[in-house]
Structure formats: C-alpha cells, structure tokens
Amino acid sequence: MPRISLLCWAVLVTGCAASLEEIRALPAEGRSDELRPLLNHEHGWVREEAARLLGSSGTQAAASDLESLVADRGERPLVRAAAARALGLLRAPTSLPVLVGVASVPGTPPEVKLALIDALCAFAPKPEALQAIAPLERDEDLLVSVAAAERVQWQCAR
Numbered sequence: 001m002p003r004i005s006l007l008c009w010a011v012l013v014t015g016c017a018a019s020l021e022e023i024r025a026l027p028a029e030g031r032s033d034e035l036r037p038l039l040n041h042e043h044g045w046v047r048e049e050a051a052r053l054l055g056s057s058g059t060q061a062a063a064s065d066l067e068s069l070v071a072d073r074g075e076r077p078l079v080r081a082a083a084a085r086a087l088g089l090l091r092a093p094t095s096l097p098v099l100v101g102v103a104s105v106p107g108t109p110p111e112v113k114l115a116l117i118d119a120l121c122a123f124a125p126k127p128e129a130l131q132a133i134a135p136l137e138r139d140e141d142l143l144v145s146v147a148a149a150e151r152v153q154w155q156c157a158r
Contacts, residue, residue, distance in 0.1 A: 032059040039065050039083075044076040051079065055086025063092035070112070071102055081115035088119030096123050100132040110141040117147050121156035130155060 035057070038050035051069060054062040069075060069083035084102070087095040102108060103116045113136060123129040133156075136148035 032057055032062045036062055036065050039069055044079050047079045048076075048082045051082035051086045055082075055089040058090065060090050060092045063087060063090050063095050066090070067095055067098040070116075071098060073105070073107075077109035077111040080109075080112045084112060084115035084119045088115075088122035091122055096120075096126065096128065099123075100128055103132045103136065110139075110144050113139065113141070113144045114147055117144070117151055121151055124156035 032054055035050050035054050039047050039054075041047050041050070047069070051066060054066060066083045066086050070080050070087060072080065084099065087099060099116055099119050103113070103120065108116075117133055117136060120129040120133050130152060133148050134152050137145055137152060139145045139148065
C-alpha cells in the first residue's frame, strides 16, 4: 500500500485531518518552531512525520526534542526510529552520546536498532560511533546483525 494511501486511511480512522494538513502545509526548512510541538501529538504517525521533517530541515534546535523521543522506551518503535534517523541527518554534537546510549540498551526494538545504525554512521569516522555499532553485529535479529556487520566492515562508507 503506497505511503499516501496509508496516511489517507489513518486520517479516516483517527479523524485527525487537521494534523495531516498542518504537516503538509509546513515547509521543512526553518519551521522547527511549528513542527516541534507535533512531536508530542497524541497520534504516533503525526510524531513520526514531524520527526522526519525536522531531520530534513537541518535545524539543530530540534535535536534535544528528538533525543528525548529516541530515548523514550515507552514511545512507538517507528517514532523512535524516525527520531534516530532525524538525529543522524542533523548531526548535532549532543546527539552522538544519546544514540550510543540507546544502542546499548537491551530490549531496543529491531526497527530502532536499524535506524540507530544509520544515524551512528552519520557520525563516522568518529570511533565512538563505530564502537557503538560493533556489538549489534551479534544481535539476535538477523537484519540488525547483518546491517551492523556490513557497516562495521565498510566503516560506514556504504
């Protein structure tokens, strides 16, 4: 099912068309003040889209909000994954220790681990980024372990 169809379905089911319109109306660049409150929206898909847009905006002012979101173990995995990828795009200096910390937490969902690998690679060649990915080579989830092994082998160059 195409992404737009999923969003339309979500609007019909949840009745939150205003939030979808808010997200669509906001250009990502320079609009973090308007997007950041959407990270606390009641619907996970709105939080996920807001995180994606904040990552593509390049505005590092949103990094602390995204760091909180990725570290929140009670948050939905796809929202946490979107926040991790956004932090990789922003590359804020404060984000690397947060990403390293979340990568080492037992029980982190595979979706989040895969996003963490991508985000940590954005900080390569910093040794702490690669050191945080290395233990994921032994992860119980096959996709996570293969992704981590490939990234470590190529030192995130691919």
